Amino acid sequence: MTIKKTIIISLALFIWTACENNNTTSSDSEPNSSWIFVANEGNMGQSNGTISMIDDFGKVYETEPIGDVVQSLEVYKDKLIVIVNNDHKIILYDITEADGIKLPGVTVSTGNSSPREMVIINEKVYFTNWNSKDVKVLNLTTYAIDSSIPIEGLPEDIITDGINLWVSIPNLELNDPSDGTKVVKINLESEQIVDTYDVGRGPQSLTLFNDEVYVSRTYYSSDWLETTFGVSKIGDVISETIYGLGSPCGGSIMTYDNKVYRSYEGGIAPIDENLKIQPLERVGSFDQSQVYHVEIINDYIYFTLTDYSTMNVLKQVDSNGTVISSYDVGINPGDLAYWKYSE
Helix, strand or coil, X not given: CCHHHHHHHHHHHHHHHHXXXXXXXXXXXXXXXXXXXXXXXXXXXXXXEEEEEECCCCCEEECCCCECCEEEEEEECCEEEEEECCCCEEEXXXXXXXXXXXXXXXEEECCXXXXXXXXXXXXXEEEEECCCCEEEEEECCCCCEEEEEECCCECCCEXXXXXXXXXXXXXXXXXXXXCCCEEEEEECCCCEEEEEEXXXXXEEEEEEECCEEEEEEEEECCCCCCEEEEEEEECCCEEEEEEEEECCCCCCEEEECCEEEEEECCEEEEECCCCCECHXXXXXXXXXXXXXXXXXXXXXXXXEEECCCCCEEEEEECCCCCEEEEEECCCCEEEEEEEECCC
């Protein structure tokens, strides 16, 4: 079955479910109670980004196109919050057991800001922006952008420890070869930068482990032909390790099985206390050129894979590296989010 036919059938099933307004059910009539959402970025400039939705029983539904580069998404309570980068907007959808997201949702313009990544805390969405070089704050009660925190450079990933925000800055200007070296710490109450850390070139994704911030790093030569990758840690002192030159290995970093893992050579591998990668403990063995994003959901590792053409797949992998499930999804799948019904 071709990708085109799969998308048409998925759309038909999605529309039928929404119109019937019944719970998605298995063969023995058990109700659906959770969804995995996939941000399908689409092709830049073609406004064909979508969201794939996977229910309890492995059925995949895909929305109609919602914009130009579906960059990132997060679940907050019973809402799915979606950043669409090149359309400079955030879309907020209600989530239900039966339908996944309820269309059309509420759209908030970010004012030509080029929004990227987000974190949600206390009814506020804090999201990074390249064009406006800041972190903006969206109020989930009023749907208004309440404030803006200026950043020197182009901010990318953002996480929180509940008291502060941590923001990576991989680039100083558009189209530079990853010349940024900083991670900034922003106090949530004052919305002011309280510390700046030089962690080495190309800080990308961030994760927290044992009250320390770990930073995956990927940067390029001036001609963009060579890629260098590594990891840094912000603790009592800043430590960094360069793993060396190689093909782009992604920038995902995560806490899993009480360790910090980094995307590495088609899988993820743990990092020891000296920040050295442990290749013999790698989980996953995909073609590295096809690994676009890695995320942990319910103790499983999810890899989004694409050949930037007709192959767009989400793989669910257990701790032994065994592929548990495989799902055909939309064009250039990236960020993931998980929702589970709670009474």
